[in-house]
Amino acid sequence: MTDVEMCKAETGIKDESSGKHGIRDLLVGKPSYALDPFYMSDFSDTDSDDSTVEPIDEQEIYDLIAPISDPEHPLSLESLGVVKLQDVHLTSPPDPTNPAALSRVLVELTPTVTHCSLATVIGLGVRVRLEQALPPSYRVEVKIKKDTHAQADEVNKQLADKERVAAALENANLMGILKKMMKPCLD
């Protein structure tokens, strides 16, 4: 896409002559003259926020972590079944307008094998990803799903220990691995 085409797309202008619309678009699609200020008699160009409120939900949290790559394979945690939508749990505060209220996120991971040696690294990656991508008012907890890993307790203990997590992030090698795991999230 050229810059001009991108620009056109961004300004919401469709070229009517392109012939790539369905019946609905032919009837109600935005025509090229929609930007004509004289034509649009009720032309409204206000800055009012036209969006409806779309609260953060489990699906959005899942979408944040699903593309994270496995440290060993070029496969996503989603495709390996390590993260599942039903294992993402969100508890929102009753009053969303209260800025001090906290939301809680719990993600349960299912390692590919019960003796997976990289479960901690994967868990750390998920935790770092969510802490970066969710607003500061969200508290993140990452756990190994019950009966899916031989050393689940030990891994959970490490993942819950804030100081150990902070120390781990000081490790350049580990950070390198985490960055590599997060790379697909940028695509």
Add this chain to the structure above:
Amino acid sequence: MAERTVHEWMNASSLDEGQSLEETAIIKDICGSIDLGLTNLSDILLDLQPYVGADQTDAVTVGRGIACLASIFSALQIEALPRHDVHAMVEYLCIRLQNRAEVVNYKYGLGDVAEILATLAEWHSFPPGDCALICDSIFTLSTTFKDQSKSTRYKFYSLIALLVEKYPRQIERDMSYSQFVSGLLDLAESEGGTFSLKTLFTLYAKIGREWDLAQLEVKNIWDSISRYFPVTLGVKNLSPDQPQPEELRLLLLECVSSNDKFAEEALPSLLSDLDRSDANKKVEVFAMLKACVTSYSITTLLQWSSKIWDGLKFEIWNGEIEEDVQASLRILNGLVLTLGRPVTQWEGNNSFSAFVNEVCDECFQRLSDMERYVLPSARILYSIGSTSPIALNLAVQRILPRLDVLAQDTASRVSKKSLIGVYNYILQARLDIANEAETFPSRMESYEHATTLINIRQDQEEKLTRALASFQQSIVEVYFGTMSELNGDDSVSSPNISMSTAAMEGLVTLTLIPIFLSSAEKGIIIQALISVVVNPKKDKELQNAALSSLQQISSKNPDGYQELVLPTLLKQLPTKLSIEAEQRTAEVEVIEKFLENLIQVTSTSVCTRELESGWGKVGNGLFHRNHDAFQRALFEKFAAVVQHKAQAEYTNLILAAALRSIELFDPALGAAHTTTNVPWGRSVDGAYSHVIFPYLRRILALKAYGDGKSYIGLQGMADEAELFDEISIRLLGRLITTILVSEASKNTEDFFSYYEENKPLDPPAISSLFVQGAPKELVQSQFDLDSAPSEKCAVVLLTVSLLAGAPAKADSKGIDLSEIAMLMIQNSVSPNVKCSKFSRLSMMWLVQLLVNKFRAGGAPSDVKGPLVQQILTLADKSSKKTDIEAENIYWLLAYFTAGSLAAYTNSVEVLVEKMVAGITKPSFGRKVSQSFRILLAPSGVITHRNGCTIRSLRQTRLYEVVMKRLMAIWRVTKDKVVKENCLIAVAGVLAYMEPNILQQNVDTILPPVLEGTNLQDEEWSKSACISIIKTLIPLCPRAIEGHLDSVINRMTDRTHNTYDSPSDSSVRCRVLALEVLRLLPEHIKPSLLEQRKSKVVSELDVALDDCSREVRHKAEVAKMIWFNLN
């Protein structure tokens, strides 16, 4: 006598520059003298003797002497030596090659010796008996041959190839094939040059094909050439003049397939390579096996067929790489095709049937054993069955009875879906055979016994039809059983969906096989597919599969489409829409879906039924039978619906469907004509005239004012109180233009000429709009809209549509286009023209088109032209007009300027100047400033497709003309509103500028663009400014660095959106602002960003809590990039 001598040639080596020119001149002179008989070649040879004789000790001199001789021989126009002298010359040169006396200087100039011998070998006076002498002499070089240069070796191989080409019998007689092959292989023992190998492979292929080689000789050749397999030579240092690896690869294949005796050597080696080769080599092994099975004789292949099958079957059954599986299937297909070629015996045992039966038996055993083998086995059955009617009959007889038993076995290990897959492959093989049978006679035309061959094939086709008929019932039961299950259960689960989809594929094939199903059975299939399509409870995937099946059936079976598919699907459309709003909305959705489905079935491809039987037999126009029928049916529906009251929504859906259908069908039609070379018919009928005229007749009407004067207006729908609405006119207009610029129209008779020749007394179509019986005065009166009814104004759009699609010939319709333009300018601004805004806009489009495309009155290039003057006068007098009238003038000014600008006319400066003046107008200055965006924005009217002039230089021109003026006003004015208007105009102009223009002027545009991001209540302009910054970041990061704080602050101001402090920007602005923040770390020096990181990250944290999901997503991506800044 020649004026130049060989001595001069020898001395020319002392020349530096111009040596080759001098040499060429000398050779030309000497050869000219010889050709004219003035000089004797023998004298030249004597002159050369001191330089090349045994006594000469200087290698360089010898080399130049031989080179001189070679140059003379190659430049001679006549054969300058008698036969006995040629023989003597050959003998002399061969003595030099053999060099038994071990003369040192004979080792030099060997390449030139080869060239001289090659020249002599081409002469008529060349004694063929000397071939063996030459070959023997060359072969004596074998021990030192590898020390020769690549080009010398190549010259010798070329010489040998020439002798083999011209004198094969003499070689056989005088030296035997065995001796020749042995000598050649010794010579080529360590050959690695690509040119030499190309010659050698060609030579091996020729002697393999034409000589009766013994097995030992073939073995020796295989041993030699197999070293090069797979060919990797020539891959490095690829140059266009060098033989390409692909060329060498094909020549090697040609060698191996040139002689059946290679089978003994090649096949065992290739089959064993299948198990141990890497992926790349395996590809080559498959290619060579394919070449072998399609080239070797049937006798040879029968000896090897079982071994080849054994080698390939596990590749197919256990294959994990699809390419390898496909290659194996292709080899199997080639093998059975070759083996079956001479077989005409329908029944009884022979080697061919034994082999096919062996393969079928093993396949059935496998497929009934394990689920995973079913699909590969089915593919094997297809690959052998599709080769010939006899092969398919053998497969059918061997497989179908047992498959039938398996289908009824409830304890079978094979799923029903897989079994249907097997049936599908067998039926597809049958269909392919039937399609091939249709083209068989035309392919046989050039053969000697064409009639006999055609009769045999026809007989086999009939026998195959009878053979399959005995299985018809069981096949039909399998498919129909599945379909009835499908129709009965709306909530089919995923595995059943894939089974149903497979069944649908088979059903399509069943309907296409000739003489297999009855019309009633085909009807049942079509009905079953339709019932899936029309059932809203059915799974979407299933419905899409059914639609695709219907589309395939319709394309190949237009009768079925017209008799069943089209009427049945159309019947699903309601007669009219309900009055009650909620129900009406639901009905509209259903209608829209059905129409989309019908378009999908009808218009995504052309009818291809006749392609299989050859187009020579049928007329043109068959490609669009289904589409024509669909469009006719659509109009009938339109005409029926329109009789009911309040059905505009419905009729517009139908009009939109007609338009959509042509938009999809026309490219498919163009592609079909291109790929098949079927010529276009010249009749205007081919250009969708049958689509457009009925709508025009039903929507438009010739009406009369109270004084009896006529005009073209709109008809009533159900009654005169309800006229067709603006959406109908808009859709009809697009339909007209789409048809006029379609591929079909380009290739058929001109619409306008056709109409005007047939209606010579009627006014031109652009004023009469094809309404018959209109009076002549309509030519002008139709465009006079002063106090006209609004419906007359509404149909101006149709004139626009006609002109948009018409050829760009000024005044081509015999009317004064400048006059119309003048009238339209008046109409579009006049308060006496009472019409909708859309109609007024149509008038401005008409002016634009007349100015840009038709150069109305030649005015656009002339600042003093009447049209420009009229506009300027209107603008000058606007201050004395009412606000509405003045607004209309500036509205028209924007469109007129845009049309002139696209055509790059001289009037642009004065027109833009008037627009700039308009931005200071207190009541509508804002709208004038906003209208700058019209100047470069993509237009639906001024397009290349409509034949308009759109010069690429217009952007630079506009920049030059307008930016300085706007910037000057922006800097100087103290009026806040005017200042903002300037920014809005700047944003409107720059929004559509090419990035390189933005880049060149970054320092000038950045300040107003940055300021433009702060505009209040100007969402479009603000978005445009942020987009421009986004475009500039990668193009001129240094300039952005100079304004870094300004950029970051403005972007974070836009993104900051909390409950307490809501953003002043829309979601689109916030998203764009985040994209700008995201781009900064990619292009700006990290040291500059590091200082600002904490501020940006904290603002991104705020954006992570935005109410919009899209904004949050952009924020988290930006944050991740900023977080990893180092």
